[in-house]
Amino acid sequence: MSRKKVVIALGGNAIQSGEATAQAQQKALEDTARQLAAFIENGIDIIISHGNGPQVGNILLQQKAADSEKNPAMPLDTCGAMSQGMIGYWMQNAMEKALREKGIKKDVVTVVTRVLVDQQDSAFVNPTKPIGPFYSEEEAKRVMEETGVSFKEDAGRGWRRVVASPKPVGIVEHSVISSLVEAGNIVISVGGGGIPVVDNGEGFSGVEAVIDKDFASEKLAELVDADALLILTAVDNVYVNFNKPNQKKLEDVTLEELKTYIEEGQFAPGSMLPKIEAAMTFAETSASRKTIITSLEQAYSALEGKAGTAVSIKGSPVMA
Numbered sequence: 001m002s003r004k005k006v007v008i009a010l011g012g013n014a015i016q017s018g019e020a021t022a023q024a025q026q027k028a029l030e031d032t033a034r035q036l037a038a039f040i041e042n043g044i045d046i047i048i049s050h051g052n053g054p055q056v057g058n059i060l061l062q063q064k065a066a067d068s069e070k071n072p073a074m075p076l077d078t079c080g081a082m083s084q085g086m087i088g089y090w091m092q093n094a095m096e097k098a099l100r101e102k103g104i105k106k107d108v109v110t111v112v113t114r115v116l117v118d119q120q121d122s123a124f125v126n127p128t129k130p131i132g133p134f135y136s137e138e139e140a141k142r143v144m145e146e147t148g149v150s151f152k153e154d155a156g157r158g159w160r161r162v163v164a165s166p167k168p169v170g171i172v173e174h175s176v177i178s179s180l181v182e183a184g185n186i187v188i189s190v191g192g193g194g195i196p197v198v199d200n201g202e203g204f205s206g207v208e209a210v211i212d213k214d215f216a217s218e219k220l221a222e223l224v225d226a227d228a229l230l231i232l233t234a235v236d237n238v239y240v241n242f243n244k245p246n247q248k249k250l251e252d253v254t255l256e257e258l259k260t261y262i263e264e265g266q267f268a269p270g271s272m273l274p275k276i277e278a279a280m281t282f283a284e285t286s287a288s289r290k291t292i293i294t295s296l297e298q299a300y301s302a303l304e305g306k307a308g309t310a311v312s313i314k315g316s317p318v319m320a
């Protein structure tokens, strides 16, 4: 029987649950890696992807702060590449340490991943992706006036810079990612949704954007022919009537049911809705594929069907 292959998309809390220091983020990733080790112990091939919203925003600010003729600020696509390298490096150390604790030897590799986008994507004229630190409304409006960059209120948590977030249409490195997984390696890829590039006819060139990591992870899961896509975030389940007295946990949910819930406005546009859309896109590619949305702590149980919200064409998916 062939080994199961799972793409695991890590949410913000898996990397930065507190401070933004390198030390704190590496500590968070060590905790994350211990949870993911359960998949390796149980013979499952994993491809890890992750967000980069806070990190790429901070890198951009650091660039701008030091900008000079001799030390020019790097553009957003290059900052995205830096964030992939940085988080990938931390994750490689963390994953190898977690496996060593269990006496498992496996190579962990990060692939700097370019993700194709469409230059005509309407996202380029309507920036929506929040990155970097939070500001008060007053500060955000002052910076907007001084610099011309866009800020928006982010889900009641404060104001953040927003950048274009086009949809992923292809993943340049998907074949090499598949080969690395087939060869038995743990692969970290499409970090931060991938580096957004367009094909200009002569080659690829980067564009100023940050791709949503859940959409990019979905595209990757399709292209590497994964059995499941796990979207890990800060909640164990998706809910209807979220945070209300009549909140209801979703366990096995069909695409039809989710369409109704979307029409009812059950999922917040800046947070849960993109996860639901990514989950549905992957699940509808095949009756044997499922997407699971859950927390890091429940990730392996969820793959066994014992926790989380599982999305599939017909509900009650069977896999692990």
Ligand SMILES: Nc1ncnc2c1ncn2[C@@H]1O[C@H](COP(=O)(O)OP(=O)(O)O)[C@@H](O)[C@H]1O
Binding pocket: 010, 011, 012, 013, 051, 232, 233, 234, 235, 237, 238, 239, 240, 241, 242, 266, 267, 268, 270, 271, 272
């Ligand atoms: N219907 C819902 N069910 C569960 N969580 C929801 C729902 N609507 C909004 N959320 C919020 O969405 C959050 C996940 O989005 P976000 O924090 O943007 O993701 P990420 O973990 O990728 O950084 C959850 O932690 C929860 O607070």
Ligand SMILES: NC(=O)OP(=O)(O)O
Binding pocket: 011, 012, 050, 051, 052, 053, 054, 130, 192, 193, 210, 211, 212, 213, 214
């Ligand atoms: N690129 C991306 O989607 O990052 P976050 O998940 O951190 O917002």
